[in-house]
Amino acid sequence: MRLYFDAAYRLALHLAPNSRDADGLIQAAFQDVFRDLSRFDLSGPFLPWFRKILVRRYRKLRQKQRIWPGLLFSNAGWKFDPDLFHMAGDSPELAPRRQEEKGILLKALARLPENQRDVVVLFDLERLSLKEIADILDVPVGTVTGRLHRGRLNLLKWLRHYFKGRK
């Protein structure tokens, strides 16, 4: 269990990106895993199956959240916790600028529609392949590509002027 904990917790943080909600999600997902362990095909890899369960649990919780807001996920609204992220290539001199860029990027990501955000986060942040994401979300690869495309175009629309001015 320890072997997969880090990978699972990272995924939970990407999906429910404040640590309180991610903690709840990962604990619920582990319970699901142990309950459904008899259904696991021993000939296949464990991590993709585990990821599927995590995403399924996340979707169930989001569904309940829509009916009873604040019941399971905190009422913080959909925003990423900046303390959980850092920008690659940080150096001490550039720290204030990086903080600002990080904040802008996280706000833009949080603004995306849920299905686009999930794919952008899994592909660009978690660095899973299109096939793996399609398998986890249980949709065709073409659908994943389409959502990735629309998500990135939305981000481009919101961020183009900010990063152009920064050059």
Place this chain on the structure above:
Amino acid sequence: MICEEVQNLVTEYFEDSLSLPEKSAVEAHLKTCPVCRSFFDEYTETVRQVRRLKLAEIPALKREFLFQNIRKNLRQAGPSRPQPARKRLAWVVVLGALVLFSLWNYRWRRRSPVPGKSFSGAAVTEFLLEEHVLTSGLSPVRVPSVLTPALTEQPRK
């Protein structure tokens, strides 16, 4: 290739998942169209910036705390509960039976001669026999004499 087609293919081109002819066509267009070239440069920069976001390391103490919590929850959970699908099915059956009973009860009360009143055995028998007459298509002449006079009365001329 026109600009709109190129912009629709930009993700697949960026991820190098286009076929060779399509890739060549996109590259040829990007060489000659400054608008699409600028669009592609902005797209590349956006993806590069997003990919710079990294999750911070999970503190060891937090990891251990979560891990212990998970173990505790699993121990407390005990043997697995009935499959959720079966429970849902059971609820559907129970609710369906309640709805059917309510409908039947409502229909029975509407058809009864004195709604809302409790009935004697004779009144119930009379009602059931009336139902039988109506549903079986018997003409009033053939109605058995056990029925009340009201059912066998001939209309006045």
